[in-house]
Amino acid sequence: MSSSSYKLFRKPLIAIGFVFTLFLNQAFAQTWVSAWGTSITGTSSLSASNFSCRWIARATLGGSGVRLRLSNVFGDAPITFAAVTVGIRTNSANVNSTSTVTFAGSNSVTINTGQEISSDYIDLPISAQTDLAVTLYVPGSIDSFPYHTEFTSQYCSTFDGSAGDHTEDSSGSAFTSVATTIGWLTAIDVVAPDSTSAAISAIGDSITDGYNVATDSYGGWTDVLSQRLNGASSDRSILNAGISGNTVFQNGGNGVPAVSRFGRDVLEQSGLAYVILFEGTNDINLGASAADLESNLTSLANTAHAEGLGVIGATITPRHNGWSGDQDSKDSIRDAVNQWIRATSVYDKYIDFDAVIRDPNAPEQMNSTYLNAAMDWIHPNVQGYAAMANAIDLSIFSANKIIVRDPSFEQSSSGSFANGWFHYGASGSGGVDVNASKAHTGNNDGWIFTTSPNWTGAAQNVMVTANTNYTLSAWFTCSQNFGKNAYLGISDQNGGSKSEVNWGDACSSTQYNQYSVQFNSGSLTQMQVYMGFNNGQSGGSWILIDDVQVTPR
Template sequence: MAATTTAQVTPVTTEHPATAPEEAHQRRWVASWAASPTAGCTIPESKCPAGDGLGDQTVRNPVFLSVGGTEVRIRLSNAFGSEAVQVGAASVALRASGANTVAESMRRLTFDGRPGATIPPGADVCSDPAPLTTEALTELLVSVHVVDTAGPVTNHPFTAQTNYLSQGDRALSVSGTGYAVIWCWMLLSGVDVLAPPHVRGTVVTLGDSITDTGMSSGDANRRWPDHLARRLNATGEPALSVANAGLSGNRLLQPREGRHQHGIAARARLERDVLAQPGVRTVIVLEGVNDIGYGASAADLIAGYREIAGRCHAAGLRVLGGTVLPFKGSALWDGRRRRIWEEVNAWLRAGDGFDGVIDFAAATAAEDDPLRLAPAYDCGDHLHPNDAGTRAIAEAVDLSLLTPPAERAREHRRA
């Protein structure tokens, strides 16, 4: 794997020291949407061409914004590419329906003032800001034309989202005509907005498939981080944007050998997928069931949680630990794994090392058996939550935990 760099990506707020405090505060970039990248590969029964590469094709990616703003920029990733990606053109627009854009919202994007960019292997690039007023909980279409053959393509393979691909350069096409359906986000790893004053930063949700998509309905934005964004926007309080750093099949400690679609381990991707997110303030960790299912010990998992929490604290972030959801009856369950799950969750509930604990397990467990997902929340495999389950996970988050008590007190005094 090529070493990841972050060329042109700024993981801190874009503020100007020479301006007055209030004016500087208004120049706050936050991650309104994110998807953790993985290496392109061929996945059986998937309409994702990332393993084959791209050449003179345009990717059109729909994204669900957690907060709105007055300007927008995109982040493109070639983190796992073996050759440079030649971007000929890129655009962002409000989504009308399918691959169709709202015509008057179409914005051509530039990179250091140029219409395209070369993304070296192992690198990310960020577009220049484009003026576009967006609202929270709305969808954008981000289009990227790849000039030369580039493959395999860095992508996010499991999306619960219909995405689009066309031949030729259709980045600035208002119409979705000519776009075919694909099942992955390719190249795009983040969309940032210049946020209004009440948005104080970003909360990043680090997890596996339960955070990535669960078994939520496609094209409905019902992942639990989406529901968390809805809750935050409904409060009327100083808000946080939400960046989803979930990856289906991901593990906290080790990668899945030969399964590139599940990404590198959470502790190995922490710097890129969490710490480098613009405006990041708080991290919620919900990982561990795949580690338990594939042989990790409780001691190893606890050491992994401590490492994640320590690195987040060293970066000045608030970090919350989430208990592992019950999974009795699933293909991963047996007596040994039950004991590890119980030991891990007991340690998590004790709160050692984290700034707070969210008891996702208790919030989703069956009333008559805390080892099982509640039937109303179970997609049927006894492991992944359905739409009601992802909502229950989001509702289990105590929003007051997302900001430090001293900061909440300051905000109440200002109000």
């Protein structure tokens, strides 16, 4: 298997400051990790006005506070929520109390078409497996909404314009419309209990989505996996990014194919460390070849690895008697893809769901023990889902390696620092050269520029294992008028320099050179990689950065 490192944080922990020590003192104050998430399938028709909905979401990780993410990605018009609350659900649509949710300090928020927005911090301590109730009040009129069909009861008031605002109701009596469709809410983050907490996202189709699970039973394989993780006192959350009928890349499935939604539905989740890729059965059913499916799964894995994520593949479960068309030819394609999943170095680990679910005497079809009541030969029953979850070795989620997200800046398409990188300092600017033929490897590189003698730099917060020896390295080139004081270093959370190297004297303007510094993390589990320079010249001085790595030694 590949030795790609796992990352524990996808996004900067707070807004960027320009004073180095101030940033460090603030940046480690909160560790956000997504504890619940879902993927918007598309847009559903709904004629409604002046109504409230109460969405139920089970957190898979506890924390000292929460924040919400609302999405209007597939909406056809801006949506205004005049009030939003969150509380702990007691039963059905009843809550013990409600907390007001604000957005940039305001009780109301308007989300434009295609936009997502996160709320402010909400002081609501919760434990894992807590059912949260998020209540939204829409004062205006809508004719459709972005949705996902859950296997959980969801509650709304009447839609005829007479209901009004019920966001602060503890009682659920006003929520008389009960369905399993949820809208706008896509994530709930928690302030995690410790610095090593992290999220696992499972992207998949109906088998991941939980098809055939009884409403409110929480019997899907991700549900059972979450319960196992919590029972083992793990600090990992599990996020279900499944969409029934979804595909990896083929058109004709339900929702946007995984290759198109991966960035939004998976990579945008907070505190992400691992991705489980469990898709492909619907691609095969729609005519995909093994080679095309393997190529697109490889693309997803490479994208995740570029973000520093651990990538876990999963074999495709049997579907004989459930395929459309020629059963044997599609069985052969499934077998070929599964052989590739078991052998490839594209994944760090793999889960052999096929071996769990198949009939040992007829391996192309599901074990009859796991057939659902409809006998569709595609979706397991709850015993099958439990068997899948119980077959997963929890140790594959325990790695606490590093660490540098987007080490080669390949995930930026806008020219701005992203994916954990930020510019800091009293002068200058920084960003990413995209497809500018300036990179050491790949297509992109980072840059820092200034006309001032004051410090300018780039940095990223990283996770390390305490009391471990590491090597920090990066490749640099610079302008001809470059000054002498350029540094690559690692700092502790108080802003003091842990270890650094001054490479300014050796910088070349004609080629990249690699520089490195060794350090021991001591008692720290969070540190900050930094690089930059001072003594910039009035005509402008710059450095280019690429291939930043922190590796154990």
